[in-house]
Amino acid sequence: MSRVLVGVKRVIDYAVKIRVKPDQSGVVTDGVKHSMNPFCEIAVEEAVKLKEKKFIKEVVAVSCGPSQVTETIRTALAMGCDRGIHVEVSGKDYEAMGPLQISKIFAALAKKEEASLVILGKQAIDDDCNQTGQMTAALLDWPQGTFASEVTIDGETVKVVREIDGGLETIKISMPAVLTADLRLNTPRYATLPNIMKAKKKKIANMKPADLGVDMVSRVEVLRVDEPPTRLAGVKVETVDDLVAKLKANGTI
Amino acid sequence: MCLWKILVVLQCPSMGCCCKLTLMSKLQVSTFDIQIVQHTNIPVGVEMERFADEADVVIVGGGPAGLSAAIRLKQLAKEQEKELRVCLVEKASQIGAHTLSGACLEPSALNELFPDWKERGAPLNTPVTEDLFSILTEKYRIPVPMLPGLPMNNHGNYIVRLGHFVHWLGEQAEELGVEIYPGYAAAEVLFHEDGSVKGIATNDVGIAKDGSPKDVFERGMELHAKVTLFGEGCHGHLAKQLYRQFNLRENCEPQTYAIGLKELWVIDEKKWRPGRVEHSVGWPLNRNTYGGSFLYHLNEGEPLVALGFVVGLDYTNPYLSPFREFQRWKHHPFVAKTLEGGDRIAYGARALNEGGYQCLPKVTFPGGMLIGCSPGFMNVPKIKGTHTAMKSGMLAAEAIFPKVTAEDPASETAGLHIPEYEDNLKKSWIWKELYAVRNIRPSFHNYFGLYGGMVYTGVFYWILRGKEPWTLKHAGLDSAQLKPAKECTPIEYPKPDGKLSFDLLSSVALSGTNHEGDQPPHLTLKDDSIPVANNLAIYDGPEQRFCPAGVYEYVPLETGEGMRLQINAQNCVHCKTCDIKDPSQNINWVVPEGSGGPAYNGL
Numbered sequence: 001m002s003r004v005l006v007g008v009k010r011v012i013d014y015a016v017k018i019r020v021k022p023d024q025s026g027v028v029t030d031g032v033k034h035s036m037n038p039f040c041e042i043a044v045e046e047a048v049k050l051k052e053k054k055f056i057k058e059v060v061a062v063s064c065g066p067s068q069v070t071e072t073i074r075t076a077l078a079m080g081c082d083r084g085i086h087v088e089v090s091g092k093d094y095e096a097m098g099p100l101q102i103s104k105i106f107a108a109l110a111k112k113e114e115a116s117l118v119i120l121g122k123q124a125i126d127d128d129c130n131q132t133g134q135m136t137a138a139l140l141d142w143p144q145g146t147f148a149s150e151v152t153i154d155g156e157t158v159k160v161v162r163e164i165d166g167g168l169e170t171i172k173i174s175m176p177a178v179l180t181a182d183l184r185l186n187t188p189r190y191a192t193l194p195n196i197m198k199a200k201k202k203k204i205a206n207m208k209p210a211d212l213g214v215d216m217v218s219r220v221e222v223l224r225v226d227e228p229p230t231r232l233a234g235v236k237v238e239t240v241d242d243l244v245a246k247l248k249a250n251g252t253i
Numbered sequence: 254m255c256l257w258k259i260l261v262v263l264q265c266p267s268m269g270c271c272c273k274l275t276l277m278s279k280l281q282v283s284t285f286d287i288q289i290v291q292h293t294n295i296p297v298g299v300e301m302e303r304f305a306d307e308a309d310v311v312i313v314g315g316g317p318a319g320l321s322a323a324i325r326l327k328q329l330a331k332e333q334e335k336e337l338r339v340c341l342v343e344k345a346s347q348i349g350a351h352t353l354s355g356a357c358l359e360p361s362a363l364n365e366l367f368p369d370w371k372e373r374g375a376p377l378n379t380p381v382t383e384d385l386f387s388i389l390t391e392k393y394r395i396p397v398p399m400l401p402g403l404p405m406n407n408h409g410n411y412i413v414r415l416g417h418f419v420h421w422l423g424e425q426a427e428e429l430g431v432e433i434y435p436g437y438a439a440a441e442v443l444f445h446e447d448g449s450v451k452g453i454a455t456n457d458v459g460i461a462k463d464g465s466p467k468d469v470f471e472r473g474m475e476l477h478a479k480v481t482l483f484g485e486g487c488h489g490h491l492a493k494q495l496y497r498q499f500n501l502r503e504n505c506e507p508q509t510y511a512i513g514l515k516e517l518w519v520i521d522e523k524k525w526r527p528g529r530v531e532h533s534v535g536w537p538l539n540r541n542t543y544g545g546s547f548l549y550h551l552n553e554g555e556p557l558v559a560l561g562f563v564v565g566l567d568y569t570n571p572y573l574s575p576f577r578e579f580q581r582w583k584h585h586p587f588v589a590k591t592l593e594g595g596d597r598i599a600y601g602a603r604a605l606n607e608g609g610y611q612c613l614p615k616v617t618f619p620g621g622m623l624i625g626c627s628p629g630f631m632n633v634p635k636i637k638g639t640h641t642a643m644k645s646g647m648l649a650a651e652a653i654f655p656k657v658t659a660e661d662p663a664s665e666t667a668g669l670h671i672p673e674y675e676d677n678l679k680k681s682w683i684w685k686e687l688y689a690v691r692n693i694r695p696s697f698h699n700y701f702g703l704y705g706g707m708v709y710t711g712v713f714y715w716i717l718r719g720k721e722p723w724t725l726k727h728a729g730l731d732s733a734q735l736k737p738a739k740e741c742t743p744i745e746y747p748k749p750d751g752k753l754s755f756d757l758l759s760s761v762a763l764s765g766t767n768h769e770g771d772q773p774p775h776l777t778l779k780d781d782s783i784p785v786a787n788n789l790a791i792y793d794g795p796e797q798r799f800c801p802a803g804v805y806e807y808v809p810l811e812t813g814e815g816m817r818l819q820i821n822a823q824n825c826v827h828c829k830t831c832d833i834k835d836p837s838q839n840i841n842w843v844v845p846e847g848s849g850g851p852a853y854n855g856l
Contacts, residue, residue, distance in 0.1 A: 197306065
């Protein structure tokens with residue numbers, strides 16, 4: 001039967017206030033609270049639900065990064081994934097890592113693991129790229145069902161209801177396929193303590209991008225990271241004439 | 254609002270081994286009384302069985318005390334080649350995320366636990382090089398010489414970011430094989446039939462705001478142990494239950510507390526003096542309100558300072574706002590000159606113990622013991638509690654180890670009762686230290702307030718080292734100290750300027766605190782009518798001012814007439830001040846879903 005690959009990304013927790021590093025090369029991550037990207041949680045939940053409904057046999061959780069990402073993989077295992085794969089990327093490679101490198105890794109893994117589905121979150125909350133799913137599908141030449149808010153498997157095809165600007169779009173794509181999870185797809189279950197304890201016994205395989213034939217060289221160089229400019233206080237005016245006068249005074253009109 | 258809570262009655266003798274769901278409606282009942290038996294129908298399809306697991310020792314709380322106890326147990330196990338399963342649960346999402354302290358660490362306990370701490374990379378990077386003490390007036394500063402022998406003298410100590418130190422302790426513990434589970438809150442104490450402690454249960458998850466189970470509802474897990482250590486820190490919520498259950502406080506005074514607020518600032522490099530420790534008393538507090546400030550220059554690469562303000566929770570004016578006192582203190586010329594041009598990067602708050610020797614409860618009971626700031630070993634004039642907390646954890650481990658690994662523990666109760674821990678505490682340097690400083694804090698309760706206290710310290714501590722034959726008493730429960738609002742004058746606090754001082758909500762945002770929104774509020778009221786009838790009517794709603802996270806607000810009713818108390822539980826930073834200072838003692842802090850709360854990074 002089929003196997004699903006799920007991608008999980010370790011990101012800075014959404015409630016934490018971000019701070020730019022003094023050298024402006026990035027944001028401070030040392031000691032900052034991290035958690036699984038919320039859309040990845042939804043992806044994991046969907047994969048586990050599909051397994052519970054017996055559409056698929058095995059769910060493999062994959063994450064790319066330094067040793068800390070194994071915590072994120074363990075959470076995915078505690079939610080119901082069967083095994084994990086940790087693709088080790090650290091140092092400069094990790095800082096420069098982006099959707100292109102990740103999608104190459106996932107494409108290689110999807111072929112290696114003979115996956116019928118790759119389920120990812122629609123985007124990560126740290127970079128908001130919304131590219132990895134689409135790039136992975138393109139590299140594999142597989143159909144893609146992105147922004148999925150409902151997924152139904154029917155034999156060898158998948159019916160995906162997608163959230164689009166105008167409303168909802170329903171498409172039918174053949175497997176193997178790439179899906180990306182949107183907010184309303186499901187409500188992820190908690191990784192409860194007994195499951196975390198059981199997850200310790202589940203296997204996490206280690207590998208490097210080179211083992212998959214992927215080069216991590218980035219085509220993007222980050223020049224500088226700045227804080228957004230401080231919002232200035234607004235000014236209230238009494239009449240329309242005042243408003244026009246002020247707009248003229250500061251050169252807007 | 255009362256907590257809609259789902260409880261399980263563990264043992265129904267008449268029904269064998271089944272677990273029955275008990276959906277509690279608005280009963281006037283303490284959330285601790287697990288003997289409540291009101292059976293109603295279980296919602297269909299909800300799994301109510303709790304998974305249970307066994308360890309030799311279970312530790313609640315991953316702070317200095319809990320981790321030191323875990324480490325010491327595993328060190329002994331290694332030395333004596335015995336197997337020991339030690340499990341530690343911590344409500345924060347990662348070890349150190351709920352840790353907040355000044356802090357000037359006295360390395361005495363650390364030297365005993367890990368003599369090679371330097372090689373192991375313990376983050377003690379800033380030895381104290383300068384020690385300043387001042388009495389502040391509104392515009393000026395009176396320096397006080399920091400003579401050796403005075404409790405505040407910091408020679409030989411290190412300025413640390415306690416959250417990072419605790420995180421490092423966690424790593425050492427994991428290396429030794431301690432099972433650490435951050436993100437799981439111990440919500441319930443479990444008891445054997447003979448009344449001894451059996452272990453703990455983690456909180457149920459997936460309960461909606463109204464108390465009903467959501468789709469993702471799952472029961473918490475039970476962790477059973479031969480002995481359970483409770484290291485929840487100051488004013489722990491399970492400890493409250495244990496005090497009542499085992500009458501642990503019958504021979505000591507009620508604990509008294511302070512609230513400590515803290516910020517981290519990156520300052521102008523020209524103003525940075527790594528290793529400098531500054532403390533002050535006086536302005537902006539009046540002489541009858543206990544409190545003061547700290548400002549420590551860290552030496553970890555960046556020009557970082559840790560600063561904060563402590564206010565004793567026995568203050569009497571309900572209009573006092575510890576947060577706003579802290580903010581306005583920063584405008585004092587002596588403080589402002591360090592902070593000008595700097596950036597605030599972190600904020601947090603936590604209650605701390607001030608009771609010391611007079612308030613130490615009995616710390617052992619069948620099946621468990623209390624360690625760390627929970628019973629309260631803080632040396633108040635030194636403003637240090639980490640070294641004593643660690644030592645108490647180590648002493649607990651040393652008392653437990655022979656009993657827990659013995660072939661036949663020869664215990665009267667199913668949960669082991671190990672009074673040797675208390676005996677060892679009394680013989681240790683913790684006891685000597687706390688005894689010597691026992692009269693300093695209570696000495697502030699005199700007409701001259703702060704100045705009387707300083708004279709007492711100078712005479713009796715510095716000269717006599719606490720050998721005077723009498724023991725002064727504290728003033729009683731902190732919650733009973735507030736005077737009615739009509740007898741007090743409102744305090745005019747300056748508006749925050751956004752550069753040195755800030756408003757409450759932007760400060761709370763910096764703490765990184767958050768909770769799953771759709772869960773019952775964890776700040777529970779025993780009686781819904783009391784806040785408006787008592788707190789607002791008599792004391793003008795002091796919880797609006799003493800909460801450092803803006804949880805409590807009195808807002809007008811939608812109908813227009815009268816007010817109601819709004820509880821913004823999501824803002825809570827788990828400081829416990831409301832549970833301590835509420836004049837009606839109506840607010841009961843219970844633990845929210847694990848992982849919720851602040852996300853401190855090295856505070």
